[in-house]
Amino acid sequence: GAGVSQSPSNKVTEKGKDVELRCDPISGHTALYWYRQSLGQGLEFLIYFQGNSAPDKSGLPSDRFSAERTGGSVSTLTIQRTQQEDSAVYLCASTLIPGQGSYEQYFGPGTRLTVT
Amino acid sequence: GDSVTQMEGPVTLSEEACLTINCTYTATGYPSLFWYVQYPGEGLQLLLKATKADDKGSNKGFEATYRKETTSFHLEKGSVQVSDSAVYFCALSDLYNFNKFYFGSGTKLNVKP
Numbered sequence: 001g002a003g004v005s006q007s008p009s010n011k012v013t014e015k016g017k018d019v020e021l022r023c024d025p026i027s028g029h030t031a032l033y034w035y036r037q038s039l040g041q042g043l044e045f046l047i048y049f050q051g052n053s054a055p056d057k058s059g060l061p062s063d064r065f066s067a068e069r070t071g072g073s074v075s076t077l078t079i080q081r082t083q084q085e086d087s088a089v090y091l092c093a094s095t096l097i098p099g100q101g102s103y104e105q106y107f108g109p110g111t112r113l114t115v116t
Numbered sequence: 117g118d119s120v121t122q123m124e125g126p127v128t129l130s131e132e133a134c135l136t137i138n139c140t141y142t143a144t145g146y147p148s149l150f151w152y153v154q155y156p157g158e159g160l161q162l163l164l165k166a167t168k169a170d171d172k173g174s175n176k177g178f179e180a181t182y183r184k185e186t187t188s189f190h191l192e193k194g195s196v197q198v199s200d201s202a203v204y205f206c207a208l209s210d211l212y213n214f215n216k217f218y219f220g221s222g223t224k225l226n227v228k229p
Contacts, residue, residue, distance in 0.1 A: 042221035104150060107160040
């Protein structure tokens with residue numbers, strides 16, 4: 001079946017502009033995660049959605065970052081007033097049912113954001 | 117809190133050499149352990165996993181054993197190929213705190229023909 005998809009695959013924006021990154025999780029997956037991967041670095045957790053519960057926003061680096069998940073499916077990560085340090089690959093992942101046995105995250109291909 | 121530490125790279129090997137990438141973890145609960153692989157230009161994909169102590173995960177010739185006594189989950193392969201060149205991430209998740217996955221910083225493997 002279809003995997004996790006993300007769009008756009010690449011985004012170049014000017015400093016100060018707002019950007020929106022989109023994630024389509026695997027159908028039926030209840031949990032969705034956003035991560036940031038800076039050049040040569042590991043994955044930095046940003047935000048987690050599970051069903052209708054309040055999202056875990058503890059990883060968002062500043063109030064310029066926000067995310068929403070509509071209808072329990074598609075998610076949008078918004079970065080306002082982008083800065084050069086926001087340049088990174090933004091990864092989305094989804095999971096079937098967290099807490100149910102051994103589960104793993106399925107990752108999308110990522111969106112490479114470059115702020116000039 | 118929970119965390120994962122893995123050896124820094126890059127690791128450069130010749131084809132058919134043995135590979136070990138060290139991974140140790142700290143966890144307060146009952147973690148499941150994972151190795152993810154990221155091939156050049158691609159997203160992360162699960163390589164193998166283990167859910168309890170002494171479990172061995174294996175896939176594509178790679179193996180890792182969940183060692184609770186040493187809090188380790190080292191990745192091993194007896195004979196690497198050029199196609200194994202990628203970045204490898206060790207990760208853990210806690211059954212009772214499943215909204216968080218903790219990833220290591222990644223280890224880049226370069227395999228030369």
